[in-house]
Structure formats: C-alpha cells, structure tokens
Amino acid sequence: MTQITTLTRNEDGIGTVLGVLKQSFGERFQTGQSIREQHGHTTTWIENQMPDGVVFARSTEEVSEVVKLCAAHKVPVIPYGTGTSLEGHVNAPAGGISVDLSQMDKVLAVNAGDLDCRVQPGVTREALNTYLRDQGLFFPIDPGANASLGGMTATRASGTNAVRYGTMKDNVLSLEVVLADGRVMRTASRARKSSAGYDLTRLMVGSEGTLGLITEITLRLQGIPEAISAARCSFPTLEAASRAVMATIQYGLPVARIELLDALVVKAVNAYSGLSLPETPLLLLEFHGSEAGVAEQAETFGMLAEEEGGTGYEATGSLEERNKLWQARHDAYWAMVALRPGCKAVATDVCVPISRLAEAVAASDAKARELGLIAPVVGHAGDGNFHASLLLDMADADEVERAETFIGWLNDMAIGMDGTCTGEHGVGQGKRPYLLRELGPEAVGVMGAIKVALDPDNILNPGKILPA
Structure with a gap:
C-alpha cells in the first residue's frame, strides 16, 4: 500500500475548534467515527486518515467562519465534495476539520445568452445537466463518476469529452474562493477573455484545496448538439487501436469522445452489462454536430479504422443504443472489479x-x-x-x-x-x-x-x- 506522511497534530488547537464548532453548528457538526471515516476515505488504496470533525456548510459566509476559526488556532481545513477522488485528496494527515460542501448545491444563475452559469460547489455534474436540459444547454465535462463541480474544479478533472471540449481548466470562467485567513476572493469576471493581471482562476483550478476553498464556480456551457452519433469498432491489438486514435486526431476529425477498452475490459463489460461485443480491443466514439456533419465524421472514421485493421464498425444515432454503449463504459470500473x-x-x-x-x-x-x-x-x-x-x-x-x-x-x-x-x-x-x-x-x-x-x-x- 502507498505509504503516506503523517503530520504533527495540533491537539490544543483541535480541541478548541471542536468545541466552538459544536456550539456554532449544532447537528451540522459531526464527530462520530463512521462519518469521520467516510470523510477520510476515497476509492483508493491509500490509508484512511480521518479528520477530527465534519462541518456541513451551507454558504460562503459559513465556510469563511470555519476557516477564520481554524486559522486562529492553526488547525487544518480539508474541503470535501462527494469523495470520488482517487489519490487521497480528502485525507487528514494532521487531523483537523473536514468542510463538507455537499449542501451548497444550488444553481445560482444561468445566462443562456452568454452560455455560462454560476453554481455552488456541491452541485454535481448530473444535477447541473438535468437543470439545464430544458434550456437546450449542457456542461460537457464527464469524468464518469457523478462528482461535485467543486471537486472537479479543485482537481482539474476531465473525462470522456475532453478531446473536444477540453478539461475543467478550459471551462471555468471565474471562482469565488475562501482564502487561508477567511477572506473571500473572486478571481475574475464573466468575460470570455481578460488580460487583467495574473490568472488567479487557473491558479485555483487544480490546486486541490491547498490554496483556498472554492465556494462558487462560473462555468462555460455548450448548446446541445443538433445530432449525436455513437460508434464502436474492434481491433486485433491494442497497438492497432491506438494507431487508429492517433490517425483520427492527426486527421483533425472533431470527435467528441474516443475511448479505448482492452480485451479484458470488453470481456468484463459484456458480463456485467449484458452486451455481446467481440472480446478484442475496442474503441467507443461519439460525434457531435449537424446531421450531415455527424454522418461525414462517422464515415471518415470508418475509413481510418479500416486502415488499421478495424472490424465490426457500427455507428448509430439511436438514443437508446448510445446510452447503452456509454453506460457500459461508465460501468467499466465495476465490471473490472467483478472479474x-x-x-x-x-x-x-x-x-x-x-x-x-x-x-x-x-x-x-x-x-x-x-x-x-x-x-x-x-x-x-x-x-x-x-x-x-x-x-x-x-x-x-x-x-x-x-x-x-x-x-x-x-x-x-x-x-x-x-x-x-x-x-x-x-x-x-x-x-x-x-x-x-x-x-x-x-x-x-x-x-x-x-x-x-x-x-x-x-x-x-x-x-x-x-x-x-
């Protein structure tokens, strides 16, 4: 198991902070063993290092209050979203307070004409897209798990759509951040570009809670494409599938997603999701655009894949078939575990x-x-x-x-x-x-x-x- 550093605990400061938070937050401050374990554990093999308490914040003002208190007593503060991170981000190696932001889950504003929105950090990507659907908009970053947007911003997440829409760093316009002394900072305006000073937004995106706690996020949005087509193609070897990917990117084909599954994953997905895919390396793709554009992209990829030995190429615009394929991709983790x-x-x-x-x-x-x-x-x-x-x-x-x-x-x-x-x-x-x-x-x-x-x-x- 990965060895991790244990830092020196400030026992006196922690004791003082625990008492104040219990008085200030009541039932929204928890110190029970199970909830502390939950907030010190992620889907990783890294040892669980629990915080001493968990506070469920509901506003920027409350986050600021907690941070000011912890700063005064030099007690660690660890932000927590949905706990889907994979590298021990929410562990508390020196103890301290976990600030759970899941109850800060409001969509604060949608500016449809400007293709942007402002959300609290506890909003998940699925919840945001459900909220936006009736307006013909969507947020494209899809890391697989239904992660919180605050956590996705803090870890600079990406996922299956990054090849076309970029990662979180490309889709965050501005942030509201609580700094280490409790001050609240806004990093930028809603303008699509700016040359005004240091790029504090990009500094905070990917900082993993080490420079501030993110309490609001202004995000770029996209219009839901007129047409979407999903495709799959099997290959004799991993090298052949990888060469097909390289050819696709070098050709400049604007694929929205292009995912690689090796033969063992395909076997696992077949068993777990009830599919009957050929158990050889597989590429799953998605094309976005107009009806004519999507059809052209799908045809072009078929030719590129054939040159690398691709077989069984199929493309479909059926929502049901698309969802079935991509659900299988998102189930790949659990399918592999079942092996x-x-x-x-x-x-x-x-x-x-x-x-x-x-x-x-x-x-x-x-x-x-x-x-x-x-x-x-x-x-x-x-x-x-x-x-x-x-x-x-x-x-x-x-x-x-x-x-x-x-x-x-x-x-x-x-x-x-x-x-x-x-x-x-x-x-x-x-x-x-x-x-x-x-x-x-x-x-x-x-x-x-x-x-x-x-x-x-x-x-x-x-x-x-x-x-x-």
Missing part, C-alpha cells in the same frame, strides 16, 4: 503525447504481464490519457509490492515520454513522489513559494501535492 471478487481496483492515470500512445499502452500491458498482475486498460485515448487498473488482493503482500513496482514504473515511463503521472486524477498524496521528477525543482519551488504566500501556516489541505 476478481473481493479485489481492490487501483486506477492509474498517466497521459502521454498522442504520438507515443500506442507504445505506452503496449509497454504497460507487457509490464503488467511480466509482474504477474491483472491490469486491464481503459482510456480517454483521444488526449493520450489511459488508466491501467490493477486488480489486487490487498491481503497478498507480495502482490501489493509488485503493484507498487508497476505504478512507479508506469509513472516514470510516462514522464520519460514527456508525459505526466496524472492526466486528470490530480496529485493528492499518491502522486507526490513524482511531481519533482516531472516538473523539476524550479517549478516545484515556485509552487512552494505560492503555497507559503497564500497559506503561511499550512492549514489548507496539508500534505497534498507538494513533496515532503
């Missing part, structure tokens, strides 16, 4: 330049086999991001050790290809050892200077991102 009941699925998250994707995926598969590990691959292949998900018996110390060897090798391989150890999950605790290798001491030193300037007492989500 080995009782196992723990540990998702990796590397991203490489598109030209190195085929090489990287093939090398990942070969290394897993060499180490005797089960590591099926899925990926947002259109932007070079893929996930080898290790299925582990956590009671087998030798297997866990081999998994750690694989993960270290995989991250180093991606960095060596001028890629990254994390395409979308973020650094949290799990990826901290690789940040210095990827960015170098100068860049990490600048990050450290920013952290010290904005959070001199290190109370905001301590023990995350920056190397110890």
Whole structure:
C-alpha cells in the first residue's frame, strides 16, 4: 500500500475548534467515527486518515467562519465534495476539520445568452445537466463518476469529452474562493477573455484545496448538439487501436469522445452489462454536430479504422443504443472489479503525447504481464490519457509490492515520454513522489513559494501535492 506522511497534530488547537464548532453548528457538526471515516476515505488504496470533525456548510459566509476559526488556532481545513477522488485528496494527515460542501448545491444563475452559469460547489455534474436540459444547454465535462463541480474544479478533472471540449481548466470562467485567513476572493469576471493581471482562476483550478476553498464556480456551457452519433469498432491489438486514435486526431476529425477498452475490459463489460461485443480491443466514439456533419465524421472514421485493421464498425444515432454503449463504459470500473471478487481496483492515470500512445499502452500491458498482475486498460485515448487498473488482493503482500513496482514504473515511463503521472486524477498524496521528477525543482519551488504566500501556516489541505 502507498505509504503516506503523517503530520504533527495540533491537539490544543483541535480541541478548541471542536468545541466552538459544536456550539456554532449544532447537528451540522459531526464527530462520530463512521462519518469521520467516510470523510477520510476515497476509492483508493491509500490509508484512511480521518479528520477530527465534519462541518456541513451551507454558504460562503459559513465556510469563511470555519476557516477564520481554524486559522486562529492553526488547525487544518480539508474541503470535501462527494469523495470520488482517487489519490487521497480528502485525507487528514494532521487531523483537523473536514468542510463538507455537499449542501451548497444550488444553481445560482444561468445566462443562456452568454452560455455560462454560476453554481455552488456541491452541485454535481448530473444535477447541473438535468437543470439545464430544458434550456437546450449542457456542461460537457464527464469524468464518469457523478462528482461535485467543486471537486472537479479543485482537481482539474476531465473525462470522456475532453478531446473536444477540453478539461475543467478550459471551462471555468471565474471562482469565488475562501482564502487561508477567511477572506473571500473572486478571481475574475464573466468575460470570455481578460488580460487583467495574473490568472488567479487557473491558479485555483487544480490546486486541490491547498490554496483556498472554492465556494462558487462560473462555468462555460455548450448548446446541445443538433445530432449525436455513437460508434464502436474492434481491433486485433491494442497497438492497432491506438494507431487508429492517433490517425483520427492527426486527421483533425472533431470527435467528441474516443475511448479505448482492452480485451479484458470488453470481456468484463459484456458480463456485467449484458452486451455481446467481440472480446478484442475496442474503441467507443461519439460525434457531435449537424446531421450531415455527424454522418461525414462517422464515415471518415470508418475509413481510418479500416486502415488499421478495424472490424465490426457500427455507428448509430439511436438514443437508446448510445446510452447503452456509454453506460457500459461508465460501468467499466465495476465490471473490472467483478472479474476478481473481493479485489481492490487501483486506477492509474498517466497521459502521454498522442504520438507515443500506442507504445505506452503496449509497454504497460507487457509490464503488467511480466509482474504477474491483472491490469486491464481503459482510456480517454483521444488526449493520450489511459488508466491501467490493477486488480489486487490487498491481503497478498507480495502482490501489493509488485503493484507498487508497476505504478512507479508506469509513472516514470510516462514522464520519460514527456508525459505526466496524472492526466486528470490530480496529485493528492499518491502522486507526490513524482511531481519533482516531472516538473523539476524550479517549478516545484515556485509552487512552494505560492503555497507559503497564500497559506503561511499550512492549514489548507496539508500534505497534498507538494513533496515532503
């Protein structure tokens, strides 16, 4: 299991803060064992480090109040959304207070003419799209889980639509943020572009709660496309499927999604979702646009896929068939877990330049086999991001050790290809050892200077991102 740092606890300060919060928030402040475990645990193999208490905030003013109190007593503050993060982001290595933002779940404004909206951080992506549907609008970032928009912003999430619509950093216009001393800052206006000073919005997007707590988000929206078509195509090898992805991107085909599933994942999805797909590497795609444009995109991809040995190519505009295919993709995690009941699925998250994707995926598969590990691959292949998900018996110390060897090798391989150890999950605790290798001491030193300037007492989500 990934080893993590335990930081020094401020017992006196924590005790004082617990007493004040209980008096101020009543039933919305909880210290029970189970709820603290929930707020210190994510879908990861990283050890659970519980906070000392959980406060359920309902407004920016309440978040500011909590942070001011914690700042006065030098007590850690850890923001919490839906708990779907994968790298120990919500752990509390020095104890402290978890600020649960799930009850800040209002859509505050929709500016349909400007294609933007303003939301609180507890709004989930599915809830927002349900709210927007009647207005012909949608928010395109889809990381798979029904994550909160605050958490997606804090981790710079992306997902299946990133190849066309970008990631969270491309879709956040402005933020309201509570700083380490409790002050409230707005980072920008609703303007689509600005040259006014430092880009504080981008600084906060991806900061994982280490520089401030996000309490409002202004997001770009998109019009629901006139036509949507989904497609699938099987390939003889992972390399052939990866080459088809590269060809598609290099051709300039504006696919909305292009997802890679290896043969083992396809087998798992067939069993879990009741499908009958050929059990060879598979690409799932989606095309957005006009009726004529979508038809042309689908036809062009069919020709590109055929050149790489693609077979069984089918495209459909049927909503039912589209939903069935994409539900199968979103069920891939649970389908993989079902391959080995009782196992723990540990998702990796590397991203490489598109030209190195085929090489990287093939090398990942070969290394897993060499180490005797089960590591099926899925990926947002259109932007070079893929996930080898290790299925582990956590009671087998030798297997866990081999998994750690694989993960270290995989991250180093991606960095060596001028890629990254994390395409979308973020650094949290799990990826901290690789940040210095990827960015170098100068860049990490600048990050450290920013952290010290904005959070001199290190109370905001301590023990995350920056190397110890």
